[in-house]
Amino acid sequence: MRLTTVLRRLIAVTSIFVRGCEFTDGGIILDVRPTWRKPRCSCCQRRCSGYDTQASRLWRHLGLGSVRIWLRYAPRRARCRRCNVTRVEHLPWASPNTGFTMAFEEMCAYLAQITDWTSVTKLLGIDWRTVGVIIGRVVDRELDPSRLEGLRRIGVDEFSYRKRHRYITIVVDHDSRRVVWAGEGKGAKALTRFFAQIGPEACRQLETVTMDMSAGYRRAVLDHAPQATIVFDRFHVQKLAGEALDQVRRQVVREADDSEFARAIKRSRWPLLKNAEDATEKDTRKLSDVERTYKPLYRAYLLKEALRKALSRRQPWRARRDLREWIGWAARSRLEPFKRLSRTIRKHFDGITAYIELRLTNGLVEGINAKSRMIARRAYGIHSAHALMGMIMLCSGGIVLSPALP
Ligand SMILES: [Zn+2]
Structure with a gap:
């Protein structure tokens, strides 16, 4: 087999012809050209007439082991009547305006999908900024253009x-x-x-x-x-209730000077935030301490749990009924964070209950x-x-x- 044929197979780019090669300190430079004779338009890829030829350029390709491979070619400018433009011809190995072949760019993007950028720069011997530029180009090329159609x-x-x-x-x-x-x-x-x-x-x-x-x-x-x-x-609504509960608890901690009181609410954060059915025996004891020593905080806990139950309802009418009751209860709770949350939930009532029907x-x-x-x-x-x-x-x-x- 001729050397140029071997090289063409090695670089594995379709529609490419290897005319010769040069071994340099920077790696192997392959002189290539597209298999087609007449230049093709980079827009519509149809054959068109040549305009002029530019100076030869290099494209970095995937290496062979530690040897870097470069493709060298003097691209022509082509005049396309259909697109009414004069542009650098379409090349089978690279997108316009890049010094890397598509195979190289794809490898770079693939590595960026699975590992950190520092490793990508080391593996490929390119700098940080170039990784970003290449990713942008691969995304433009590979992203499904129909992704924005028919969205429901x-x-x-x-x-x-x-x-x-x-x-x-x-x-x-x-x-x-x-x-x-x-x-x-x-x-x-x-x-x-x-x-x-x-x-x-x-x-x-x-x-x-x-x-x-x-x-x-x-x-x-x-x-x-x-x-x-x-x-x-739904889980965002519940998270807000958890945050309201935590605000009440922090307020209590700030005001607690009495030692029995402080002991009771110490380490109560997780037992309070947990779902009731997940509570261990120790959590339950802690909750009963809270109930005994500081009623408002326990009320906040009950409010948080009641909201979760309302949102867990399967039938929309039950959920709506429970949620309305909850809004009233929270508004009267004399706990500022829950009064605020009750106003938010009242304002977004339809959107919150829509979840029950759509389960989304x-x-x-x-x-x-x-x-x-x-x-x-x-x-x-x-x-x-x-x-x-x-x-x-x-x-x-x-x-x-x-x-x-x-
Ligand atoms: Zn064209």
């Missing part, structure tokens, strides 16, 4: 990074279970950009939007997809949020929202890469 049930959440000062809004499709959109910022403004991107027709088809009560996305849904049912996450929580989005947090940690030092959004789409957007050589 979506979930929205905010993702905070850089010590919680900056935000990214993530939209998840409950049916395909993948992230379909990520954008900078939070609240109604960020979500409005998503609605603008999918267009009014797609907005009208949305049936359900799940979210947290606090995130401020409600306004955007009312404005752009008023037919969609808003579902407030924001859990999927929160799972993806947790995964994104891990991604942000792995690529710690990612400072731009753009790079982080690229990573979120790369890891949760349904992109499957298989960079193994054939």
Whole structure:
């Protein structure tokens, strides 16, 4: 077999011709060209007429062991009548405007899906910033362009990074279970950009939007997809009750000077926050201490439990009845955090009870949020929202890469 044929097989790029090679200190340089003679348009990939030829360039390709491999070619500019542009021709091994082959970029993105950026830079011998740029390009190339079509049930959440000062809004499709959109910022403004991107027709088809009560996305849904049912996450509501209970407890701890009192509420945090049926015997003793010494705190505990029970109801009418009773009880509880929560729940009543009928929580989005947090940690030092959004789409957007050589 001729050397050039061996090399062509080794680099495993289709529609490529190896004309010769040069061994240098920096690795092996292969002189290549596309198998087709006439240049092809980089837009529509149809054959068109050549315009001129540029200086030869190098593309970094996957290495062989520790040997780096470069492809060398002098690309032509092609004039496409159909697209009415004059551009650098379509190349079978690389996207326009990059110094890496697609195989190399795919390997880089694949590694970024499974490991931290520091390892990626070491394995491939490229710098940090380049990893981000390559990921952006692979995401553009590989992301399913139809992901924003036919959406029916979506979930929205905010993702905070850089010590919680900056935000990214993530939209998840409950049916395909993948992230379909990520954008900078939070609240109604960020979500409005998503609605603008999918267009009014797609907005009208949305049936359900799940979210947290606090995130401020409600306004955007009312404005752009008023037919969609808003579902407030059940576990988020319960979390708020847990936080209200904790506020009451901390208030009590601050005011406790009496020693018997202090003993009773010491180490009561977890027994109070636990679900009643998970309580151990020791927890129960602690709770009865709390009940005996400080009634208001015990009342807060009962309120938290009652809310959980109301939300666990299977029949919507029962849930609504229990929730209404709960709102009244909390409003009269003389516990400020629960009075506040009762007002919040009254305001979002329909969205909270919608959960009982649809059984849809924001859990999927929160799972993806947790995964994104891990991604942000792995690529710690990612400072731009753009790079982080690229990573979120790369890891949760349904992109499957298989960079193994054939
Ligand atoms: Zn064209």
